[in-house]
Amino acid sequence: MTTQQDIPGRTVYIVSDGTGITAEALARSVLSQFNLTFSRIHIPFVDTLDKVRQAKDQIQAEREKTGQLPIVFSTLVIPELVTELRKADALHLDVIQTFVEPLRAELGISPKEEIGLSHQNMESLEYKKRIEAINFTLEHDDGQSNRNLEDADVILVGVSRSGKTPTSLYLAMQYGLKVANYPLIPEDFERGHMPKALQPYKNKLFGLTIQPERLAEVRNERRPNSRYAALDNCRYEISEAEGMMNLENIRYLSSTSKSIEEIATAILSNLRSY
Amino acid sequence: MTTQQDIPGRTVYIVSDGTGITAEALARSVLSQFNLTFSRIHIPFVDTLDKVRQAKDQIQAEREKTGQLPIVFSTLVIPELVTELRKADALHLDVIQTFVEPLRAELGISPKEEIGLSHQNMESLEYKKRIEAINFTLEHDDGQSNRNLEDADVILVGVSRSGKTPTSLYLAMQYGLKVANYPLIPEDFERGHMPKALQPYKNKLFGLTIQPERLAEVRNERRPNSRYAALDNCRYEISEAEGMMNLENIRYLSSTSKSIEEIATAILSNLRSY
Numbered sequence: 001m002t003t004q005q006d007i008p009g010r011t012v013y014i015v016s017d018g019t020g021i022t023a024e025a026l027a028r029s030v031l032s033q034f035n036l037t038f039s040r041i042h043i044p045f046v047d048t049l050d051k052v053r054q055a056k057d058q059i060q061a062e063r064e065k066t067g068q069l070p071i072v073f074s075t076l077v078i079p080e081l082v083t084e085l086r087k088a089d090a091l092h093l094d095v096i097q098t099f100v101e102p103l104r105a106e107l108g109i110s111p112k113e114e115i116g117l118s119h120q121n122m123e124s125l126e127y128k129k130r131i132e133a134i135n136f137t138l139e140h141d142d143g144q145s146n147r148n149l150e151d152a153d154v155i156l157v158g159v160s161r162s163g164k165t166p167t168s169l170y171l172a173m174q175y176g177l178k179v180a181n182y183p184l185i186p187e188d189f190e191r192g193h194m195p196k197a198l199q200p201y202k203n204k205l206f207g208l209t210i211q212p213e214r215l216a217e218v219r220n221e222r223r224p225n226s227r228y229a230a231l232d233n234c235r236y237e238i239s240e241a242e243g244m245m246n247l248e249n250i251r252y253l254s255s256t257s258k259s260i261e262e263i264a265t266a267i268l269s270n271l272r273s274y
Numbered sequence: 275m276t277t278q279q280d281i282p283g284r285t286v287y288i289v290s291d292g293t294g295i296t297a298e299a300l301a302r303s304v305l306s307q308f309n310l311t312f313s314r315i316h317i318p319f320v321d322t323l324d325k326v327r328q329a330k331d332q333i334q335a336e337r338e339k340t341g342q343l344p345i346v347f348s349t350l351v352i353p354e355l356v357t358e359l360r361k362a363d364a365l366h367l368d369v370i371q372t373f374v375e376p377l378r379a380e381l382g383i384s385p386k387e388e389i390g391l392s393h394q395n396m397e398s399l400e401y402k403k404r405i406e407a408i409n410f411t412l413e414h415d416d417g418q419s420n421r422n423l424e425d426a427d428v429i430l431v432g433v434s435r436s437g438k439t440p441t442s443l444y445l446a447m448q449y450g451l452k453v454a455n456y457p458l459i460p461e462d463f464e465r466g467h468m469p470k471a472l473q474p475y476k477n478k479l480f481g482l483t484i485q486p487e488r489l490a491e492v493r494n495e496r497r498p499n500s501r502y503a504a505l506d507n508c509r510y511e512i513s514e515a516e517g518m519m520n521l522e523n524i525r526y527l528s529s530t531s532k533s534i535e536e537i538a539t540a541i542l543s544n545l546r547s548y
Contacts, residue, residue, distance in 0.1 A: 010381070019539035021448070022303055025296040029349065030373045033385035044539050069380060073373075075303065091380045093373045099304045099347075106343060106365045107284070111307035127533065134440050138415070166408050169443055173534075174295070259401065260447075265293035265318050 011062055012038045015055050015074040015085060020044040023095055027073040030093075038071070052081045059088040078113055130176040137172035140180035141165055146197040149180060154271065155201055156181040157194070157245075158208035159237045160228075161218045163255035163263060167208065170264045189240035194248055206267050207245045207252025212238050214256050285336055286312045289329050289348040289359060294318040297369055301347040304367075312345070326355045333362035352387055404450040411446035414454035415439055420471040423454060428545065429475055430455040431468070431519075432482035433511045434502075435492045437529035437537060441482065444538045463514035468522055480541050481519045481526025486512050488530050 012031065014023045020042055031038055043055050062070045070090045076082045077096055086092055100111050133153075139145050140152065142165065149155065154177055156164045164181040171177045182195055198205060210218075212234040219229035227233055245252045251270055255263050286305065288297045294316055305312055317329050336344045344364045350356045351370055360366055374385050407427075413419050414426065416439065423429065428451055430438045438455040445451045456469055472479060484492075486509040493503035501507055519526045525544055529537050 019535045021535055021539070022296070022299040026300060026369065026373075029296055030370055030377065033351065033370070033374055033387070034377065034381060034383060035386060036381070036383070042543075044543060071377070071380070077307065091376060093376065095300065095373075096304055096307070098372060099300075099367045099369075100307055102365060102367065103304065103308065103345070106345070107308060107310070109308060109310070112309060113307070130534075131440060134443065138412075138439065141412070165412070166405060166447070169408065170447065173440070173443065173447060259293075260404075261293045261295055265295070269316075269318060 010036065010038055010068060010071060011066070012040045012071045012073065013043060013055070013059055013062075013090075014040060015043045015046050015052075015072060015076065017047045017076050017078070017081065018044065020075065023073050023075040026095055030073075046076065046081065046085075047078075049080065049084060052076070052084045056085050056088045059085075059090050063089045126176065130173065133172040133176045133178050134169070136178040137168050137180070140178075141168065143182040143195070145180075149197065149201055151178055152180045152201065152204055153177040154179045154206055154267065155198060155204045156206055156208060156267075157184055157198070157241075157250070158252070158255075159184050159210075159215070159234075159241050161215060161222070162208040162210045163260070164208055166260045167255075167263045167267070170260045171267070174264065175268065184237075184241045184244070186237070189237070189244070192244070194244065194250075202248070202250070205250045206270070207241070207250050208255050208263070209238060209242055209245075209252050210254060211256040284310065284312055284342060284345060285340070286314045286345045286347065287317060287329070287333055287336075287364070288314060289317045289320050289326075289346060289350065291321045291350050291352070291355065292318065294349065297347050297349040300369055304347075320350065320355070320359075321352075323354065323358060326350070326358045330359050330362040333359075333364050337363045400450065404447065407446040407450045407452045408443070410452040411442050411454070414452075415442065417456040417469070419454075423471065423475055425452055426454045426475065426478055427451040428453045428480055428541065429472060429478045430480055430482060430541075431458055431472070431515075431524070432526070432529075433458050433484075433489070433508075433515050435489060435496070436482040436484045437534070438482055440534045441529075441537045441541070444534045445541070448538065449542065458511075458515045458518070460511070463511070463518070466518070468518065468524075476522070476524070479524045480544070481515070481524050482529050482537070483512060483516055483519075483526050484528060485530040 012027060014020050014027055016023050024042065046052050046055050059070050059072060072090045073093045073095060074085060075095045076085060082094065082097060104111055154171065156168055156179060158164050160183050168179040168181045171179045182198060188195060212231060215234040215238065216229055216231040219234065223229050253266055286301060288294050288301055290297050298316065320326050320329050333344050333346060346364045347367045347369060348359060349369045350359060356368065356371060378385055410425065428445065430442055430453060432438050434457050442453040442455045445453045456472060462469060486505060489508040489512065490503055490505040493508065497503050527540055
């Protein structure tokens, strides 16, 4: 039986035959529902009986040392490895098998039980597309280049420090999109329109904006007490940038209090429904 | 009843109250076990009864149109939303609730049932760390800067096109690590040792290598028929780079036939066990 007292020490193992990134993300989501701190131990690349035995022994030792059931999130595909891991006395949360079984029943066909099918290897087209997207995005970060803009999937615009660079890289890395990003700067506001180079690509433009208070905070971390970071200047730049985006009919969203993942997903949904 | 014939058209819905990135990664892993093609429809940010009803209606319409059960991977946290979604006649694979229940029983406490607890918002320390890591990594890409190398968590080295840049960005984005990367170039091989600026940081160095045939292929896509891409030159550079890493006792791994995620996770495991 568990009591409130012994809970903080609960250890969570994440055991995977691959990188364990999916299992880790899922474990984080699920555990965040409980108001406790967990210590997480990550055991990736468990793809042989030998390695799964080591993992099992480690979990069993923890069980005996603490007297509590360790929590095990696992993404193992090969049934023999699953069976071996389950010999450890623990709360087993088996992320793949749990969903493979009902799918097998519904689809009426057998699963392959092969490791690593979800990985893109370097030979795959999808992988090459992703690497090309990362290279394109790096070359087109912060208005560095106007070359091949016709190849961009998205062009982000916004004032300096509104979140363009991390969002661009995330879109490239996660979704294989070629993303260019351009800062909107005081010269643009004086001219009163978007940079000329972007005019032919209006349908690819997407704006990021941010609350002035938050922008001043972020900029102050970079250049303390500068004109650049002053709240009135941030207010001016944002009001000009939003005005320009409204005038030119450019979709935009606020990055304030959003994570990179949320901004990226919102941009994607928006582009798809365009 | 399903038959082989009607299987290719099976539609998979990914319904999430957040970005759905975890659900999508899990769906991909699970579905890759079945030798079928699925069409995926992504419905993120389903966080109100109104939105969940729309999703439910869309799934139900698919059910009626095709006569087959749609497959629904969902990560909804609020029980009312789950109940509403389940009214659609589908194969429901409920990614969060499936694991929350056994955890609730084992831990003896109730889940919070609040949306988005797994997200890092812009105020969180972890989020700031990640943005700083991305900025550091961009500034230290491809040997651009020797400044603040003492702050780097990892310094990747390897010949041009061995996979340093995408791996560095992935480590920064996914794990919040500050990563610098340096190309090993013919001048280094002539001098016969690592770049001077890196000497004080040997314990942070990690090498990437790659099969010469694969490197020639990758370089040929960039600069066709150049000396840079010639197989004998690739062989020379790699043999020199590996020799230098062996001599200076620098850990390295081959990026050939590995995904970015696999390279990054392998580097992490290696650093942790150092």
